[in-house]
Amino acid sequence: MTPVHQAYLLQARQMQALSFSVHIPLVCFGIAFPSMILFVEWLYMRSGDRLYLVLARRWTRVMAALFAIGVITGTLLSFEMGLLWPAFTATFGSVFGLGFAIEGFSFFMEAIFIGIYIYGWDRLSPRAHFLSGIPIAIAGFTGSLTVISVNAWMNHPSGFRLVGGKVVDVHPLKALFANSFLWPELVHMYIAGYIVAGFLLAGVYAVGMLRNKGIAPSRYQRTALAIPLTIAALASPVQILIGDWAARDVATSQPVKLAAIEGLYKTTKGAPEHLLGWYTEDQVKYGIAIPKMLSLLAFHNPDATVKGLDTVPPDRRPPVNVVRVSFQLMVGIGTLLALLGVVYLVVRIRRRRLPESLWFYRALALAGPASVVALIAGWVTTEVGRQPWVVYHVMLTSQSVTGASGIPVGYGTLVLVYVGVAIAVVWILRRLARMPLELPGDGGGASERKAAV
Amino acid sequence: MHLYELPLVFVLIGLVFYVVLAGADFGAGFWQLFAGRGDAGVRVREHAHESISPVWEANHVWLIFVLTVSWTAYPRAFGAIASTLSVPLFIAAIGIILRGAAYALRAGSSSARERRSIDTVFALSSILTPFALGTIVGGIASRRVPVGNAAGHLFSSWLNPTSILVGVLAVASSAYLAAVFLAADAVRADDADLQARFRARALAAGLLTGALSLAGLAVLHSDAHPLYQRLLHSDAVGAMVVSALAGLATLELVRRARFETARYTAAIAVTAIVAGWALAQNPILLRGLTVRQAAAPHDTLVLVVVAVLAGAVILFPSLALLFRLVLAGRLGHAQTVRAPAAPLGALLSASAPGLLARVAGACLLAGFGFLTLAEAGWAHAIGVLALLAFIVCGFLADVPSLLSEMGREDPGGEARRSVQ
Numbered sequence: 078m079t080p081v082h083q084a085y086l087l088q089a090r091q092m093q094a095l096s097f098s099v100h101i102p103l104v105c106f107g108i109a110f111p112s113m114i115l116f117v118e119w120l121y122m123r124s125g126d127r128l129y130l131v132l133a134r135r136w137t138r139v140m141a142a143l144f145a146i147g148v149i150t151g152t153l154l155s156f157e158m159g160l161l162w163p164a165f166t167a168t169f170g171s172v173f174g175l176g177f178a179i180e181g182f183s184f185f186m187e188a189i190f191i192g193i194y195i196y197g198w199d200r201l202s203p204r205a206h207f208l209s210g211i212p213i214a215i216a217g218f219t220g221s222l223t224v225i226s227v228n229a230w231m232n233h234p235s236g237f238r239l240v241g242g243k244v245v246d247v248h249p250l251k252a253l254f255a256n257s258f259l260w261p262e263l264v265h266m267y268i269a270g271y272i273v274a275g276f277l278l279a280g281v282y283a284v285g286m287l288r289n290k291g292i293a294p295s296r297y298q299r300t301a302l303a304i305p306l307t308i309a310a311l312a313s314p315v316q317i318l319i320g321d322w323a324a325r326d327v328a329t330s331q332p333v334k335l336a337a338i339e340g341l342y343k344t345t346k347g348a349p350e351h352l353l354g355w356y357t358e359d360q361v362k363y364g365i366a367i368p369k370m371l372s373l374l375a376f377h378n379p380d381a382t383v384k385g386l387d388t389v390p391p392d393r394r395p396p397v398n399v400v401r402v403s404f405q406l407m408v409g410i411g412t413l414l415a416l417l418g419v420v421y422l423v424v425r426i427r428r429r430r431l432p433e434s435l436w437f438y439r440a441l442a443l444a445g446p447a448s449v450v451a452l453i454a455g456w457v458t459t460e461v462g463r464q465p466w467v468v469y470h471v472m473l474t475s476q477s478v479t480g481a482s483g484i485p486v487g488y489g490t491l492v493l494v495y496v497g498v499a500i501a502v503v504w505i506l507r508r509l510a511r512m513p514l515e516l517p518g519d520g521g522g523a524s525e526r527k528a529a530v
Numbered sequence: 531m532h533l534y535e536l537p538l539v540f541v542l543i544g545l546v547f548y549v550v551l552a553g554a555d556f557g558a559g560f561w562q563l564f565a566g567r568g569d570a571g572v573r574v575r576e577h578a579h580e581s582i583s584p585v586w587e588a589n590h591v592w593l594i595f596v597l598t599v600s601w602t603a604y605p606r607a608f609g610a611i612a613s614t615l616s617v618p619l620f621i622a623a624i625g626i627i628l629r630g631a632a633y634a635l636r637a638g639s640s641s642a643r644e645r646r647s648i649d650t651v652f653a654l655s656s657i658l659t660p661f662a663l664g665t666i667v668g669g670i671a672s673r674r675v676p677v678g679n680a681a682g683h684l685f686s687s688w689l690n691p692t693s694i695l696v697g698v699l700a701v702a703s704s705a706y707l708a709a710v711f712l713a714a715d716a717v718r719a720d721d722a723d724l725q726a727r728f729r730a731r732a733l734a735a736g737l738l739t740g741a742l743s744l745a746g747l748a749v750l751h752s753d754a755h756p757l758y759q760r761l762l763h764s765d766a767v768g769a770m771v772v773s774a775l776a777g778l779a780t781l782e783l784v785r786r787a788r789f790e791t792a793r794y795t796a797a798i799a800v801t802a803i804v805a806g807w808a809l810a811q812n813p814i815l816l817r818g819l820t821v822r823q824a825a826a827p828h829d830t831l832v833l834v835v836v837a838v839l840a841g842a843v844i845l846f847p848s849l850a851l852l853f854r855l856v857l858a859g860r861l862g863h864a865q866t867v868r869a870p871a872a873p874l875g876a877l878l879s880a881s882a883p884g885l886l887a888r889v890a891g892a893c894l895l896a897g898f899g900f901l902t903l904a905e906a907g908w909a910h911a912i913g914v915l916a917l918l919a920f921i922v923c924g925f926l927a928d929v930p931s932l933l934s935e936m937g938r939e940d941p942g943g944e945a946r947r948s949v950q
Binding site: 124138149153155156159164167168171175177189191196247248271296299308311312319430483491494507509 | 887
């Protein structure tokens with residue numbers, strides 16, 4: 078292997094993390110938005126109520142813009158497989174690559190049918206148009222499945238043997254799809270997609286309502302709020318159970334990651350769980366300890382032994398506080414989101430109406446951005462928690478990084494470009510929200526302008 | 531043909547689709563920069579934008595296809611190429627990002643001035659991206675990429691005569707393809723003025739591309755002599771002849787304003803060039819690495835071939851649907867939804883929400899039991915399905931009845947607004 082510029086390892090990792098953090102919230106919309114729009118279109122087909130048509134078409138415009146940005150940010154990620162980690166791809170491409178090759182077709186379906194769906198609004202029969210949206214929703218799932226199959230493999234590799242730096246006995250299907258890590262990760266991310274898209278979308282309409290305090294929200298606003306909110310409210314409590322399932326898998330297969338998540342230095346029987354606090358000098362300080370809780374949660378046994386960071390040498394441990402703080406952020410925000418969801422469901426069941434308290438809508442306006450923070454914190458937990466390995470216990474990230482110089486220049490350029498893209502996205506979404514929608518058979522868009530946020 | 535060559539054939543087919551289809555989309559951006567001034571210029575830019583709107587994302591995916599099949603079937607070659615040629619690859623990535631962002635921005639633009647500046651960003655990135663990708667091909671073709679992690683030169687691997695030639699050719703042929711395609715679209719839109727404008731552009735770009743190709747042989751002669759030798763003295767020469775003939779035929783068809791047919795001859799010219807390059811370089815993939823040495827293990831190759839063939843079965847009918855819709859303007863009979871099929875309240879029978887809510891509750895309990903308390907894998911599978919069912923049932927129990935209540939409170943809601 079050629080000498081590698083270790084100095085650039087950290088920049089390369091940060092560049093990857095930046096590219097990923099920009100892309101992943103857009104993925105949530107790719108997962109959840111098509112089915113929400115299809116539901117609204119179905120309502121229109123069933124009832125003939127033009128309000129649903131207007132809503133479906135407005136959401137379609139937003140989906141189109143977000144998909145375009147998702148395409149380009151996702152393309153950069155695939156370039157980075159070679160730009161930043163050529164030795165990883167060169168060594169293991171034959172093992173994990175198939176997942177991305179299948180994902181390519183999923184991406185094809187998504188792009189083709191999004192093209193048909195957007196272009197076909199006035200050009201297809203209502204039924205054909207509705208049907209053309211279904212492959213988009215399916216591709217949102219299959220795309221997640223294949224990409225996460227690769228990530229699950231990196232965390233829990235199998236399906237090959239390494240002999241003298243070369244892979245032999247390669248079984249890609251086994252490596253990608255017969256992996257116990259795949260399913261918790263996939264379900265966790267898929268549900269996160271609905272939570273993030275749901276809370277962000279509902280939050281936009283909540284902000285609109287808060288700005289017009291005293292004016293009763295229109296039926297359009299309440300409809301546009303209720304649909305994503307209900308999905309997110311149902312999904313966020315479920316996510317706690319799914320997350321717990323994923324954590325139990327980490328406990329058995331990646332004990333060092335769990336130890337970093339919990340800041341557990343010494344292997345401990347009946348290990349306590351620490352809330353908050355800071356890991357320093359091999360222990361969690363200033364945290365609230367709950368005796369035996371970690372053993373109970375991780376192994377369903379209060380006296381189970383939990384492996385600590387001391388089971389591996391220091392250079393094989395991930396940076397504890399990054400992992401631990403991210404995990405606590407994800408869990409903390411996730412719990413609050415679930416609480417907000419439960420409040421909404423209780424109001425719906427007990428009072429049979431939408432909540433009226435201003436505080437609920439204030440919380441809802443915050444829930445969207447908070448869910449994005451939780452999403453990224455969750456990925457930081459699993460990806461930084463995997464360090465220093467790129468392929469867990471097989472290849473170090475430092476062995477996989479590019480030997481090309483110039484990473485800092487690329488990193489700086491990318492930061493500038495992505496700041497521009499972020500500004501652009503905000504600008505488009507604000508413009509799209511204000512822009513009138515002209516529908517055939519409508520007297521122009523002026524009427525609809527009022528209905529929009 | 532050997533199994534280890536088959537994925538490479540797929541990669542080359544994907545490359546041809548990318549060059550022809552996405553190339554034409556890049557070219558549409560190119561013409562936005564040379565649209566001319568005033569009202570006519572605005573119409574040229576609008577036409578270019580509208581033609582690519584429904585298809586550019588699907589066309590872009592061919593690049594992803596090329597990348598993913600390459601790194602799966604020829605991982606060592608991919609690692610070597612991506613690390614040595616990291617600079618042009620990164621430039622192409624930035625070009626793709628700026629271009630896609632500019633495309634998305636256009637949807638929010640409200641004035642001609644805004645659109646003009648957005649189109650300029652789109653156009654510049656549409657020139658930068660194919661140029662950078664072309665320099666990568668030039669670097670590979672002139673054997674400047676050795677095996678290993680960034681083993682080649684960071685700059686001379688892509689800033690060399692062959693790379694510059696291929697980069698410029700990529701831009702020129704994109705412009706050429708786009709002009710032919712946009713002229714054909716103008717015919718369908720029944721716009722004689724636009725048709726004339728793009729016909730003139732197609733002829734100019736076609737002549738330029740042809741001249742560049744001939745001049746390019748001289749560049750290859752001095753800079754990439756092995757490639758030059760093989761291009762003119764092996765099976766590749768046939769492909770070169772086909773390409774030249776198809777190029778000439780395209781020019782003649784464009785001159786006669788037969789743009790639909792010209793689309794296909796132009797595509798043949800490009801296909802023949804890619805085929806010629808492949809034949810001239812075979813069996814060498816990179817300096818010191820044959821296709822066979824670069825290929826992944828047997829099982830992976832088999833699965834890649836199976837995946838691509840299976841993917842093609844769903845891909846091509848879907849692509850055909852998209853292009854038929856775009857080319858014909860519509861599919862089937864578009865009509866608006868007629869009378870309300872059913873008031874929303876009647877979507878679910880009166881007892882359904884209550885029942886669904888109870889089912890949802892049961893699913894939640896079952897999900898907790900099977901996923902959280904049980905240990906077995908099969909129990910976890912049931913638990914996950916139960917939890918997903920909880921979300922779906924809960925949604926169906928709540929939302930339709932909520933929406934119909936809103937409709938009752940504000941019955942004419944939208945109808946009243948649309949009369950205003």
